[in-house]
Amino acid sequence: AQKVTQAQTEISVVEKEDVTLDCVYETRDTTYYLFWYKQPPSGELVFLIRRNSFDEQNEISGRYSWNFQKSTSSFNFTITASQVVDSAVYFCALSGTPTSGNTPLVFGKGTRLSVIA
Amino acid sequence: NAGVTQTPKFRVLKTGQSMTLLCAQDMNHEYMYWYRQDPGMGLRLIHYSVGEGTTAKGEVPDGYNVSRLKKQNFLLGLESAAPSQTSVYFCASKPQGAGDQPQHFGDGTRLSIL
Numbered sequence: 001a002q003k004v005t006q007a008q009t010e011i012s013v014v015e016k017e018d019v020t021l022d023c024v025y026e027t028r029d030t031t032y033y034l035f036w037y038k039q040p041p042s043g044e045l046v047f048l049i050r051r052n053s054f055d056e057q058n059e060i061s062g063r064y065s066w067n068f069q070k071s072t073s074s075f076n077f078t079i080t081a082s083q084v085v086d087s088a089v090y091f092c093a094l095s096g097t098p099t100s101g102n103t104p105l106v107f108g109k110g111t112r113l114s115v116i117a
Numbered sequence: 118n119a120g121v122t123q124t125p126k127f128r129v130l131k132t133g134q135s136m137t138l139l140c141a142q143d144m145n146h147e148y149m150y151w152y153r154q155d156p157g158m159g160l161r162l163i164h165y166s167v168g169e170g171t172t173a174k175g176e177v178p179d180g181y182n183v184s185r186l187k188k189q190n191f192l193l194g195l196e197s198a199a200p201s202q203t204s205v206y207f208c209a210s211k212p213q214g215a216g217d218q219p220q221h222f223g224d225g226t227r228l229s230i231l
Contacts, residue, residue: 009157033217045207045222052217091159104150104175105220107159 002027004094006108013082014116021077021111023092029053032096034068034075035105039089048090051075082115089113119143123208123223130198130230138193138226140208147213149191150175150220151183153204160207166191167213198230 003026013019025034036048049059051068059066063080079086089112093105124139140149147168152160152175162175166185180202182194191210195202205227209220 035219037222043205044224047219047221050217050219104162104165105160107152107161109157109159 002029002032002094002096002106004092004106004108006090006092006111008111009109010112010114012114012116015084016081018078018080019082019113019115021079021090021092021113023075023077023108025073025075025092025094027094027096029096032094035093035095036066036075036077037091037093039091039110041088045091048077079113082113084115084117087113087115121208121210121221121223123206123226125226126224127227128229130195130228132198132200132230134198135194135196136198137195138206138208138228140191140193140210140223141189142191142208142210142221143189144210144212144221145188146210146221147188148211149185150209151181151191151193152207152209153177153202154207154225155204163193163206200230202228203230204228 005024032053034051038046038048056068065078067076089110091110092108095105121142150165151163154160161177163177163181164175164183166172169188172183184192205225207225208223211218211220
């Protein structure tokens with residue numbers, strides 16, 4: 001069975017601090033995909049990034065960066081110089097590649113990030 | 118650019134009442150999903166559909182039914198609402214193919230069962 005664990009339930013940081021959100025996953029698939037979504041206070045789900053299991057290169061997008069390590073089954077998300085607008089719930093999710101082609105997402109329980117001015 | 122549209126956005130029901138949540142997508146996506154989000158639980162899959170006329174159970178299907186009569190619409194029904202079904206419901210869709218395509222989510226329906 002697939003599982004995603006986000007051990008940090010809530011994190012509070014002061015504006016301009018760096019913060020890392022942890023994500024650990026479990027899967028038996030050799031090919032799989034990892035995602036991060038952001039849910040701001042307004043409630044919608046915003047796609048941030050996807051990564052496939054064959055690509056372990058870290059990725060940076062502005063103040064956001066992602067560290068994918070297959071050896072530890074982790075896909076951590078770092079926000080550099082956090083801002084109040086980063087306050088949200090962040091979800092890590094996993095999908096595999098069953099033969100049917102359908103790949104429902106398995107979500108972690110989310111990490112609520114509060115950035116204090 | 119509507120994307121995924123959920124109707125209604127809010128609803129309050131009494132225990133035992135029935136209702137249908139509508140999800141419509143204009144991206145010609147094959148796959149559609151219904152999730153529920155409860156505090157501290159993340160999103161859990163209720164039912165999904167891989168194409169018009171097909172549906173399948175997800176992780177928490179009990180108490181819900183679904184139908185996909187048209188490719189663009191995915192309906193979630195509650196036949197006899199229970200307080201345990203108080204939740205925020207999200208619909209999502211994605212193109213057919215490999216799992217690397219992200220799902221596109223609607224804005225959610227907040228449902229309260231009294």
